[in-house]
Amino acid sequence: MSNSNPSSSWIAQFKPGDRVEISSEDPGFRGSWFAGTVVRRDANNTNRYVVVYDQLYEDETGDRLLQETLDWIHLRPPPPPPEKKVQFKFGDEVEAFYNDGWWEGAITAEHSGGKFVVFLRGSKEHIVFEEEYLRLPVQWVKGKWEPRFEQVQREEEMKFTQGMQVEVTTDEDGFKGAWFAATIIEPSGEDKYLIEYKTLTNDDDTEFLREDIRACNIRPCPPEIIAVDGFKVMDVVEAYYNEGWWVGLIAKVLSNGNYQVYFVEYDEKTTFKQADLRPHQEWLNGKWVVP
Structure with missing residues (x-):
């Protein structure tokens, strides 16, 4: 959606050769930022810029880098590096470097060796990243960097009361x-x-x-979701086992309402009745998300 006549008097100003990050409204790319360079200002609309991507190409041959003409609202300078080393943890809003761009997501699990499981909202999938491929999200607002609202509010949203x-x-x-x-x-x-x-x-x-x-x-406690039609292979579920709910994947649909569940963390498979399974949900920024 174009916004070449913004109501605000402040408009980003870029020059040819400026390094930028580029967002997109195209389906499948929302919530992502890709590195690029400003080529020139559009001669017909001073609020639009011609940019060339660093790692996206016009076709599968990879012979020519992709160029696009975009509104200024889809451009921002590259975010500055953090002032100190970031200690990522469960629940953090992050941007993860994936498929040549930075994608919005949230950490849903911590692994040893500085690795984290991130739920990418755009593709609705869980992927393991090393911490060097993660960064905290920030916003470019009227010429300055500000932390994302969700990041500022996260601690307040995670408060719990006695008896809860x-x-x-x-x-x-x-x-x-x-x-x-x-x-x-x-x-x-x-x-x-x-x-x-x-x-x-x-x-x-x-x-x-x-x-x-x-x-x-x-x-x-997550809200109850009834899997009326059962589960299918590769569904992310939680299985009740050893007094708790364990996250796994449906590996095989068996007869009589039984399922074989694969637990990635332990490289094990176990059979469960449907009554002992529930759809997996993530608690992110004060609301439940179904991957």
């Missing part, structure tokens, strides 16, 4: 990818809560286990 029914996950080996029902007991420090599990007990099974859990590892 939640689900929690842990980074401990053998428990990654699982969510366990719990109750918030009280805040236990900066960005931490004391919780009591509803299914896990202490070593002598005399009472329910209590632990201090980081806020980024806590989410509200």
